[in-house]
Amino acid sequence: MARCPLCGKPLDWGELIEQMLSLENAEEILRDREKFMKAFRDFVFRCPHCSGEFYGRNLPLEEAEKVFELLNEFRGSIDWENKKVKLKLNNLLALDTMLEQWDEKVKGQR
Numbered sequence: 001m002a003r004c005p006l007c008g009k010p011l012d013w014g015e016l017i018e019q020m021l022s023l024e025n026a027e028e029i030l031r032d033r034e035k036f037m038k039a040f041r042d043f044v045f046r047c048p049h050c051s052g053e054f055y056g057r058n059l060p061l062e063e064a065e066k067v068f069e070l071l072n073e074f075r076g077s078i079d080w081e082n083k084k085v086k087l088k089l090n091n092l093l094a095l096d097t098m099l100e101q102w103d104e105k106v107k108g109q110r
């Protein structure tokens with residue numbers, strides 16, 4: 001789970017990505033994994049809890065990659081007109097982790 005590196009409170013991925021939607025070439029970035037990861041690492045996010053600012057590279061990059069995949073997997077995941085992320089990214093990430101653990105458990109039993 002992504003947490004603010006300054007105050008430690010949990011962050012919502014949807015909200016983080018929405019901050020990135022203000023980038024001029026956001027549409028292009030969100031379609032290209034390499035561009036996205038680079039932009040993510042260098043992006044200055046603002047924590048909604050403590051208003052502190054930090055770089056994306058201080059967040060779990062593995063989760064950022066999954067977020068990229070989720071956003072590209074689902075059509076209409078972003079409402080570009082209103083600059084809103086329509087997916088419940090945190091829920092999907094939690095589900096993804098759960099399925100992975102379940103998968104490992106099942107494999108372990110064989």
Ligand SMILES: [Zn+2]
Pocket residue numbers: 004005006007008009047048049050051052
């Ligand atoms: Zn914070």
